[in-house]
Each structure stands twice: as structure tokens, then as C-alpha cells.
Amino acid sequence: MGKLILFRIMICIDGRSLSIILFFACLRPMMMPHPLSQRELACLQHSACGRTSRETAALLGLSERTVNFHLHNACAKLKVRGRRAAVAQAAWRGLLKAPCAAAADAGTPAPAPRENVRTGP
Template sequence: MTFSTGHTLDLREFDALVGPSVHFVSALQVSVDRVLRRPGPCPALTRREREVLRWAAIGKTSWEISLILGISERTVNFHVQGACRKLGVPGRRAACARAVALGLVAV
């Protein structure tokens, strides 16, 4: 990352800027890594987890998905939780987004 200015800095001004600049760049890198999730091994979701996430990604509730797939609502939530764990995300929306981004689910 490059920072530039149109005027000459006194050495005392430069010293005061180095620490915050390094901190800013480090925080930015962590944030970019978190957003982009640098590619690693793609998690292996089961066929049912992918199916449940596909329906969830288009806005279906657990109850609606249970009717569509002919399984209990509790089983739908079980598959969503399993997918969340494998994808390393905290919830249903994040699991859907990550699965779509990784190409595991097509909507």
C-alpha cells in the first residue's frame, strides 16, 4: 500500500504517522482476508446439506423446506447446522452466501 502527500513532511510528523499507518494496513489485510476467505480446501457438504442450503438461499424457511423435501423441520435445521459448522460460519445466511460463493450451491 502506498500513501502520498503533496507536501514535505518533517521527520517528527513522519514518525507520528508510521505506527497508525502500519496498524491500518494490518487491519485492512485482515478484513480483506476475512471477506475474500482465501481459497483453501473446499468443505465437503453432503448432498442433503447442499439441497437444504439451496432452498434456504432462495428464501425458503425451515418449515417450507421440510415440506418440499418430505423431512422434519428439525432435520432441516440439523443439516443447516452441519453446513454452518463445515463452512465455518455462524448462521444460515452466512452458510448460504458462502456455499454460493464457493460454487457448492447454485441458485
């Protein structure tokens, strides 16, 4: 995430003071203290492609629990909560390839879209 810069400007209009706070975020992301491992990046890339932990585990030859472990570690390193936020943050930092590019490189097909199944009345 970019460095946050705050400016507070006091303006006096008709004897009343008005406080305006301006927020600026640098466009260049800050360096990460702990870079992501290759496994964490691979799990994030497959997650960005829309794959579940089970599908990612089958493709990488890992257990589902191990994939979730790597995604959890990536979330901690990126200082976000949840895999969607981790994927967005990693993409913003330029750590991920275009969605499903890793799958095309590996020769694995992109996941089929899931049907919207409703339960109940």
C-alpha cells in the same frame, strides 16, 4: 474463506514512525476439510431461495428438525454462524446454483413473497 495475508509497513515521517497494516485476502477459496453432503447442499439451496425450514422439510420429505440439523452441520463445516452466512459462504465458494434454480429444475414454484405484517400500535 480465502487465506489472509498481513503485511506491516513502518514508515518514518518527520521523526515519527507510522505503522500501516495492509490486509490481502486471496480470491481463491481454501479447500474445505469436510465437504458438504448432498442434503446439506439441498437445504442451503432452498434456504437461498427464501424458503423456511418448514417449507424445505415439506419439499424434501423430511422433518423440520432434520432440515435445521443439516443447516447447523453446514454452518459448522463452513465455519460461519447462521443460515444467511452459510448461504453467502456456500455461494461464494461456488457450491450453490443460482437462487431458485434448484426449484425450477424440480418443478416446484418459488415461494410467494410474504406480506409485511405489523403487530401493535
